[in-house]
Amino acid sequence: MTDVMQPSVDAGPPALDVRLRLYQMMVEMRDFEKRAYDLFLQGLVKGTSHLGLGQEAVAAGFGAALAPSDYTFATYRGHNHTLARGVPMAPVMAELMARQLGLMAGKGGSMHLTSVAHRMMGSYAIVGAHLTIANGAAWSSKLRGAPEVTVCFFGDGTTNIGAFHEALNLAVVWNLPIVFVCENNRWMEYTPIGSVTAVPHPAADRAPAYGLPGIVVDGNDADATYAVAVAAFARARGGGGPSLVEAETYRHGGHSRADPGKYRPDEEVAAWLERDPLPLYRQRLLQAGVPEQALVSIEEASHRAIDEATELAKASPPPDLSLVEKDVYADGGAAWRR
Amino acid sequence: MAEMSYRDAVAHGIAQEMRRDPSVVFLGEDIGSAGGVFKATVGVLDTFGRTRVFDTPISEQAILGAAMGAAMTGMRPVAEIMFSDFFAVCWDIVANEIAKTRYMTNGQVTLPLVIRSGNGGGSRFGAQHSQSVENWAMAVPGLKVVAPSTPKDVVGLLAAAVRDTDPVLFFEQKSLYATKGEVPDGEIVDELGKASVLRQGPAATVVALAAMVPRALAAAERLAQEGIEVTVIDLRSLVPLDVTTVATSVARTGHLITVEENPRLCGWGAELSSIIAEENLFDLDGPIVRVTTPHVPLPAADALEDAALPNVDRIVDGVRRSVL
Numbered sequence: 001m002t003d004v005m006q007p008s009v010d011a012g013p014p015a016l017d018v019r020l021r022l023y024q025m026m027v028e029m030r031d032f033e034k035r036a037y038d039l040f041l042q043g044l045v046k047g048t049s050h051l052g053l054g055q056e057a058v059a060a061g062f063g064a065a066l067a068p069s070d071y072t073f074a075t076y077r078g079h080n081h082t083l084a085r086g087v088p089m090a091p092v093m094a095e096l097m098a099r100q101l102g103l104m105a106g107k108g109g110s111m112h113l114t115s116v117a118h119r120m121m122g123s124y125a126i127v128g129a130h131l132t133i134a135n136g137a138a139w140s141s142k143l144r145g146a147p148e149v150t151v152c153f154f155g156d157g158t159t160n161i162g163a164f165h166e167a168l169n170l171a172v173v174w175n176l177p178i179v180f181v182c183e184n185n186r187w188m189e190y191t192p193i194g195s196v197t198a199v200p201h202p203a204a205d206r207a208p209a210y211g212l213p214g215i216v217v218d219g220n221d222a223d224a225t226y227a228v229a230v231a232a233f234a235r236a237r238g239g240g241g242p243s244l245v246e247a248e249t250y251r252h253g254g255h256s257r258a259d260p261g262k263y264r265p266d267e268e269v270a271a272w273l274e275r276d277p278l279p280l281y282r283q284r285l286l287q288a289g290v291p292e293q294a295l296v297s298i299e300e301a302s303h304r305a306i307d308e309a310t311e312l313a314k315a316s317p318p319p320d321l322s323l324v325e326k327d328v329y330a331d332g333g334a335a336w337r338r
Numbered sequence: 339m340a341e342m343s344y345r346d347a348v349a350h351g352i353a354q355e356m357r358r359d360p361s362v363v364f365l366g367e368d369i370g371s372a373g374g375v376f377k378a379t380v381g382v383l384d385t386f387g388r389t390r391v392f393d394t395p396i397s398e399q400a401i402l403g404a405a406m407g408a409a410m411t412g413m414r415p416v417a418e419i420m421f422s423d424f425f426a427v428c429w430d431i432v433a434n435e436i437a438k439t440r441y442m443t444n445g446q447v448t449l450p451l452v453i454r455s456g457n458g459g460g461s462r463f464g465a466q467h468s469q470s471v472e473n474w475a476m477a478v479p480g481l482k483v484v485a486p487s488t489p490k491d492v493v494g495l496l497a498a499a500v501r502d503t504d505p506v507l508f509f510e511q512k513s514l515y516a517t518k519g520e521v522p523d524g525e526i527v528d529e530l531g532k533a534s535v536l537r538q539g540p541a542a543t544v545v546a547l548a549a550m551v552p553r554a555l556a557a558a559e560r561l562a563q564e565g566i567e568v569t570v571i572d573l574r575s576l577v578p579l580d581v582t583t584v585a586t587s588v589a590r591t592g593h594l595i596t597v598e599e600n601p602r603l604c605g606w607g608a609e610l611s612s613i614i615a616e617e618n619l620f621d622l623d624g625p626i627v628r629v630t631t632p633h634v635p636l637p638a639a640d641a642l643e644d645a646a647l648p649n650v651d652r653i654v655d656g657v658r659r660s661v662l
């Protein structure tokens with residue numbers, strides 16, 4: 001097994017405004033995902049949804065460290081990453097609810113959240129594929145001489161598919177400005193990653209095979225994820241090439257839909273709930289002298305925002321049926337014959 | 339006007355577009371230093387250098403993923419998949435990612451990219467390096483599908499594909515690489531979705547694609563000696579599909595024969611036949627006949643491969659079955 005490099009956070013904690021921003025992002029993600037779950041149970045979110053409850057510190061830490069022109073690629077578990085780019089809650093919730101107001105007018109659904117205007121370049125639902133696509137965006141930045149970096153999020157299960165390995169190798173060979181972030185939540189769908197993987201750290205232990213250091217970070221600690229993100233983005237932007245980061249975290253709920261996640265041992269769930277990134281961070285900010293009122297007003301604003309977003313989404317009609325045959329091709333239509 | 343091989347026309351077409359548009363980049367396995375395994379891209383690296391021409395690892399998913407990610411962020415990549423059979427190892431990127439993303443994102447993502455590939459049989463390479471897979475591509479909404487039959491069309495359709503705003507799969511028929519034809523001087527830009535009527539005759543409409551086009555023309559020649567004058571249409575592109583040209587011709591001839599290199603089931607001729615049967619039934623004076631490779635993987639032995647692929651005899655026979 002390779003030595004796993006624990007990133008040092010010697011630089012000290014992030015500045016206070018960053019920390020408040022991290023807290024705000026996490027609170028908003030939490031409120032959003034809890035509401036999405038409720039709406040799913042009410043039958044208002046249809047199809048499927050994969051929540052990032054419990055994994056907020058990864059999305060917030062990396063999201064807060066991005067510059068506006070950087071690119072994000074995520075998976076079907078991508079609500080948090082979409083919000084982290086500043087996409088408003090209402091169109092995201094409306095997309096989950098299959099409404100006209102939706103981010104893609106209901107054509108993509110929960111698993112494909114995309115907002116090119118926010119450089120949220122897509123949420124992809126075929127395990128592993130988007131690592132190769134994210135490479136392309138990073139390659140393009142390099143070709144255009146633009147100082148952009150690309151961040152690509154994926155799960156632990158993704159480390160065992162070929163596209164992961166193809167993408168990492170090419171990213172290193174082409175020295176691309178990209179940061180791959182494995183959110184190791186210990187479970188794929190219903191099977192623990194450890195039971196099907198040759199090494200204990202599914203991402204970090206593979207990194208040396210591509211000439212990269214194995215980086216493991218506490219994915220439930222927003223200060224730590226932020227610090228690792230800042231360092232990895234700086235390396236990428238400075239021409240230092242790609243990084244692969246494994247963020248250890250846990251999903252509080254099941255894999256998708258209404259899955260209660262009962263296949264997981266009670267003690268494991270309880271231990272991770274003890275390490276819930278939100279109360280952990282709240283406590284830390286209080287200890288750092290942040291007045292509680294500042295945190296309460298962040299929380300209240302977020303609660304109001306999710307209520308408003310929900311109402312806006314509910315008030316939106318279903319998508320116009322003309323959309324069925326729109327935008328298959330760049331002429332805006334679906335015509336395949338002449 | 340210069341005589342050029344189909345193979346050289348590929349490099350010529352790529353160079354024409356790379357010279358014109360600095361956002362065109364070219365990537366694939368062995369395409370640069372080696373000039374391509376079929377020598378179809380010789381000289382492109384020398385002309386444009388390693389900032390625009392990229393030899394890749396043997397990673398078909400990574401190649402097409404890179405092309406897609408670059409296309410969605412301002413570049414116009416041309417990617418090569420060496421043998422079209424290899425689409426099977428990266429079909430996710432083609433069929434789920436490239437083809438669906440514009441639609442899924444409600445038009446937010448535009449993917450101006452071209453994937454070139456050596457397609458089809460006749461090289462005695464055996465089943466895993468010989469299949470004609472244009473019908474796989476045709477079955478996927480969101481892709482455009484092009485397959486030229488002459489050097490001139492290689493240049494013009496490649497230019498049209500590179501300039502198109504949609505993802506285009508560009509099938510180069512391996513058995514045509516050595517063939518030659520006249521290519522006009524200067525810039526050539528053709529149009530996707532326009533079939534060419536190569537020969538006019540009242541007896542029947544024979545529609546062919548890529549390597550089947552010269553065979554259809556040879557069959558027409560033989561039939562003409564018997565006094566049966568047929569029309570031969572080179573479809574050139576499967577998506578967009580030029581139904582109008584075919585239907586107009588069938589309205590005159592009353593007979594449709596398709597000549598397809600792809601294996602029989604769900605070959606492109608099946609779609610074309612169904613359209614004509616549905617929309618032009620009363621123009622038909624005889625059965626629609628499909629001449630295809632049988633529904634088999636292609637064998638390696640020359641005798642067997644030649645027996646499997648549609649040949650002039652089978653095309654002539656197909657026309658007779660329709661008109662008599």
Ligand SMILES: Cc1ncc(C[n+]2csc(CCOP(=O)(O)OP(=O)(O)O)c2C)c(N)n1
Pocket residue numbers: 075077125126127128154155156157158159185187188189255
């Ligand atoms: C290629 C492919 N195989 C299988 C699936 C079905 N599937 C969807 S999510 C998932 C688990 C993925 O686990 P992981 O990468 O750890 O991500 P997580 O869901 O934990 O975020 C599977 C098997 C898929 N979407 N794509």
